[in-house]
Amino acid sequence: MAISSLEMYVADRNAEWLGVPRLVLMENAGAAVARNLLRKFPNASNVLVVCGTGDNGGDGYVAARHLHAAGKRVRVVGLGEPREELARVNFEAVRRLWGVELAVVRDVLELLALQDWFLWADVIVDAVLGTGIRGVLREPQATAIDLMNAAAAPKVAVDVPSGLDPDTGEVRDKAVKAALTVTFHKAKRGLLAPGAERYVGELVVEPIGIPPEAELVVGPGDFAYLNFSRRADSKKGDHGRVLVVGGSLEYSGAPVYVAKAALRGGVDLAVVAAPEPAAYAAKAQGPEVIAIPLEGARLSLKHVDKLASLAERFDVVAMGPGLGTEGETPDAVRELFNKLAGRKPLVVDADAIKALRGVEARGVVVFTPHAGEFKALTGVEPPADLRARAEVVKEWAARLGGAVILLKGRFDVASDGQRVKINATGTPAMTVGGTGDVLTGLVAAFLTKSKDPLEAAAVAAFVNGLAGEEAAAQLGFHITATDLLDRIPGVVKRFAREQVV
């Protein structure tokens, strides 16, 4: 099964989150390259390894060390010193081997001075560019590719033939024509694209120790699907506007938690539209939450048109928290859902879920049920076994028109009907009321930061759980949902690339 370079990056980072150091992955990758080169070219004596400045180059330095240890005569050209820690460790290790000739070139001229090394080689390892290639080929990488292709020696490409797009297989400029490509964990989609075989040669996919959970668990890698950067000339509203439809005579806190969490999740504006008693109570909760009162004590059909037109001014609508299930509320929820689904990204939680049994979702809809609400939505009790639970959530997400279902629990299980993500963060301290509302607010906020609603929901669960863990670590079990709110920005900052662009 092929994988994209982004999915590979996520698996790589989440393996590390699960406790598999990335240096171990790099060691396994480089060793796999050496092993396959020795298999395919057992009589080669002179091996030239050409290393780029990223982790692809790092794999190359590891392969150089293993080939040297296997008795080959090894020369290494570094196209500049590595920039990342991992590749640097392996660069330094090669530099100390007096049996390996290492030349670091700073430009094309210095590279061209080593042309005879390319003629000396019986086999050449291409460790210049892998999944990190960006834009048009720069120097000295471009000339390195020419020198490798001009040499008679067969090439062994590390992960991806340098110059080939790992996702599309496109060669915009030029690429190494390899006799063998050793790729890691899973084949990158571009390696299987029509026409790629003239660059890929024989393709070998080597496991490097990434556990299957790394593609299931939500971790730091998943933040790559969300954009937390801000333009210097940003204006209010650029980073998201969330409308929360919730509250009733009895419940005013739930929609406020949703709104405050959305703000803490990075939106500029969070507005609560609630029946009068809840709206006035929400106003009293603090200046950051704006509340629009709906006449009467609970959501009813007469409010639907006003809410539908109000929603036009927002990026995401979260509906459900605190609505209750009395009177016309369920009908009003169904009516509002049918007006907005497909027009506005929706987060449907709590009492709104109960009103939507058998609904056909359209567009971006994220349901955030706990087990009881899942049963109300589907009629099915989610199984306790995590694998079975994931299958049920995936099946129902598909049956609900490709909606995302985030089933909350000890392990949160999210699916869009195709993919499954499982979140393992959280603490028993989070059983206190309101933490589900905070999650709803984070889902709404992250839907404004990603085109991938499954990943927005998964990362929201990850952040919510870590905020709960941090609160419990400081305060013990008796936290409230408010304690999560203040910790959310710090959790996001820890993992997200928050840059001014």
Ligand SMILES: NC(=O)C1=CN([C@@H]2O[C@H](COP(=O)(O)OP(=O)(O)OC[C@H]3O[C@@H](n4cnc5c(N)ncnc54)[C@H](O)[C@@H]3O)[C@@H](O)[C@H]2O)[C@H](O)CC1
């Ligand atoms: N994902 C995994 O599980 C593992 C991947 N490994 C190897 O890591 C590379 C990806 O490494 P990365 O540092 O992200 O990128 P690259 O080394 O491929 O390239 C980035 C490097 O090259 C320079 N560069 C980028 N674009 C260009 C260009 N158009 N022209 C010139 N130079 C360019 C950039 O400046 C960087 O320095 C993956 O392929 C695997 O080989 C791990 O080692 C094992 C686990």
Ligand SMILES: [K+]
């Ligand atoms: K390569």
